[in-house]
Amino acid sequence: MLLLFFSSALFGLDDIELRHSIEMANRARSGPPVVLHRSILFTYSQRSYTRYVGIAFDFEDYQSIHSFRRNEHDVFVFLLDPPENLTDLKYRIVVDGLWMPDPHNPDQVRDHKGNLLSRFTFEIPQKMVLQSPIIKPDRTVEFIMRYAEGARVFLTGDFTNWEPFMIEMEEVSPGLYAVARQFPPGSYDYCFVAGGAKVTDPLNPRFGADTYGYLASRFTVQ
Numbered sequence: 001m002l003l004l005f006f007s008s009a010l011f012g013l014d015d016i017e018l019r020h021s022i023e024m025a026n027r028a029r030s031g032p033p034v035v036l037h038r039s040i041l042f043t044y045s046q047r048s049y050t051r052y053v054g055i056a057f058d059f060e061d062y063q064s065i066h067s068f069r070r071n072e073h074d075v076f077v078f079l080l081d082p083p084e085n086l087t088d089l090k091y092r093i094v095v096d097g098l099w100m101p102d103p104h105n106p107d108q109v110r111d112h113k114g115n116l117l118s119r120f121t122f123e124i125p126q127k128m129v130l131q132s133p134i135i136k137p138d139r140t141v142e143f144i145m146r147y148a149e150g151a152r153v154f155l156t157g158d159f160t161n162w163e164p165f166m167i168e169m170e171e172v173s174p175g176l177y178a179v180a181r182q183f184p185p186g187s188y189d190y191c192f193v194a195g196g197a198k199v200t201d202p203l204n205p206r207f208g209a210d211t212y213g214y215l216a217s218r219f220t221v222q
Contacts, residue, residue: 024069024077032105033089033120036079040122044068044076044093046103051096058090058117059083065094082124089120132203133219141219142180144203145169147194153177156198157190158210164193189216 020036030045044053053076054065068076082089090109092099101108102118109119132144147153155167159181169177169192189210191198200207201217210216 020079024079025071026073027071027075027077028073030075030104032102033122035122035124038081038124040080040082040089040120042068042078042080042091042093042102043104044095044102045074046095050076052094053078054094055080056092056094056099058111059086062092082122087122087124089122090117091120092117130203132201135219135221138182139184139221140180140182141221142178143169143190143192143201145177145192145194145201146175147177147192149175151177151194154193155179155181155190156193157188157216159183159188159190162210162212164198183221185221187218187220189218191216 020039020041023036024041027041027043030043034041042055044050053068053070055068055078056062056065057080066078066080068078070076090111091102092115093102094100101116105118105120107119107121109117111117130144130146132142134142134144136142143155145153149171151171153169153171154165155169156162156164160166167179167181169179172178189208191200193199198214200215204217204219206218207215208218
């Protein structure tokens with residue numbers, strides 16, 4: 001089974017966590033650390049008889065050993081959410097009780113005791129904060145919706161007489177749909193149509209009952 005040891009944990013994950021789980025399950029080779037979204041993936045695979053792999057970090061004074069998990073390709077994987085504002089990470093791995101630098105990471109330094117450490121310098125991308133709708137000074141309103149990749153998502157509202165398929169949204173990045181329209185001044189009710197069902201805008205705290213008594217999201221253009 002493709003997601004052997006992750007399959008039972010996939011339900012209830014958001015899209016980023018799901019992609020992380022798939023990436024960890026499908027990793028067929030070990031290598032140096034890599035940044036995945038806002039996390040760092042560590043991998044190890046050197047000896048077929050390895051039973052345990054852990055990792056310890058300088059920002060924790062090496063007091064905690066975090067366990068890797070082995071995927072079906074016999075690659076040990078560990079995903080770290082680094083502390084905020086940290087861009088330089090020093091660490092050691094523990095293989096069956098033996099402490100060592102990461103053999104897949106050529107960047108190594110020594111601490112004040114002479115121990116050889118691995119170092120990973122990285123830059124975490126800025127966290128994207130989604131907002132919907134975005135009302136611009138020219139009365140253009142941008143709508144954003146997260147949904148499954150490769151789907152068809154539509155915007156509907158009292159401005160389309162609730163015609164569900166008049167305004168199709170564009171998938172601007174995997175699983176992220178957007179559309180923009182100009183509106184005259186006024187208050188409007190709207191919903192998204194995804195998977196054949198109307199859904200309110202989860203990014204908009206304003207909502208109310210439309211003219212038919214159904215729940216709808218709401219915005220006002222000045």
